[in-house]
Amino acid sequence: MKAAAMSELDITTLTGVQKAAILMMLFGEKAAANVLKSMSPHEVQELGAAMYTVRGVSHETVNAVLDEFFDGLRRQTDVGIGANAYVRNVLTGALGADKAQSVLSRITPASSERPIEILDWMDPSAISELIIDEHPQIMALVIASLDYSQGAEVLKILPEDFQPEIVRRIANLQTVQPDALRELEEVMQRKFKANTTLRASQIGGVKAAARIMNFTRQDMEQRILKDIKKDDKELMESLQDNMFVFDNLIKSEDRSLQTLLREIDQDVLILALKGADDALRDKLLGCVSSRAAQTILEEMENMGPVRLTAVQEAQKQVISVARQMADAGTITLAGRGGEQMV
Structure with missing residues (x-):
């Protein structure tokens, strides 16, 4: 009963x-x-x-x-x-x-203030299928409007030949006017019902494109940047400047940083830390032994002034190793997909 x-x-x-x-x-x-x-x-x-x-x-x-x-x-x-x-x-x-x-x-919401907010609820593979036959500008608008990690997943699924052009268009997006959003809404209405209040929206831009690229694997990233460089070297360099940088390491967990620092030559690390702020320097030194930290601090003090370009190059070397290790699944970097290690 x-x-x-x-x-x-x-x-x-x-x-x-x-x-x-x-x-x-x-x-x-x-x-x-x-x-x-x-x-x-x-x-x-x-x-x-x-x-x-x-x-x-x-x-x-x-x-x-x-x-x-x-x-x-x-x-x-x-x-x-x-x-x-x-x-x-x-x-x-x-x-x-x-x-x-x-x-x-x-x-999922039947209506929204953003024309394509309903896409936030969809699986990346479903979104890619939805936009695969659309103009690259429509693809760029859609991906730029998504959460960065979700946008990166959609980008990964789309054909490789499309990817550089889409990233290029995202990077060149600025303020999107109502008429552009209206056109986008008309495209989406062919796929699903949507009602929105149109208004100018700030989406896209170099920083948005760079953040999306942060969630891609390094081989995919290098291929896209190489293709973009053919037509617009300045844009390629701007994207690189806005992608995962040395200062972002402060957001990563200590265990991953400890693993990373074991692979970095001490001379490179000393030079890279010369340009780091106190918070990041303390975090990284906290991920090595107390003896190693003391040695690094003494070497930094004895080194004296160094060229900014030399510091930047050392930091790029650290980031290059970090990203290779993240792609291999050895470490997790905050800002590059947030993968869970098992």
Whole structure:
């Protein structure tokens, strides 16, 4: 009888606590535990008890709870940038790629202030299929409007012959006027229904193109830059200047930096640190032994003034090694895809 009662639960009979319990069951043990840590003992007891009562609910009821939850989430104006990517990642982690995509197909926003915001909810392969037959300028607008890591994934999937031209067009984008967005919306409307309020938007530019390139592998990056250099050497150099640089190392985890520094010649590191700010210098020196750190500091002091170009070259050598190791999966660099090592 008790099992039968459980199976009869649906979205109309569930309490708010039971709906929260269903969400907790989907989050997985680690995420659910983190949520419980922020609750009071009474709330934990109430939610824990509810989790036992919803074990027999149907898939349809679970989907309805998810629909209701994300519908409410979309109405929150203070969720912030990146909410779409967060929702997509949470669902994928909880349900798996196939089930997550099924849920996302039902909860994606029907309208948006950006003409192609719905693309933020889509899988990169689906986006690439959507734009593969469009003009390169349309491809560039679409990719430039995405989250940088997602844009890089779409770029990777597109044919190699298209990639340099798309990066070139993204780098040359500045303020996109309403008529351009209107044209883009018309293209997208052939693929899915969209209603938007058009306005001038700042997307693209060299920095955007460089950040997208940061998420690509080094061999792909070098091939694209080489192709761009044929027509616009200045643009190629500008892209390089805005890509992953020495100062970005401060965002990486210590374990990866420790692995990286073991592969760097000490003379190169000493020269590279001459141009680093105190915070980055302290972080990198904290990733080597105390004896090595003391030796490096003494060498830096004895070295005296050095040419800026020499410092920059040393920093480029460090970054070159770092990126090769990141591409090989040996380390993880913050800003180059955020891959999880296993």
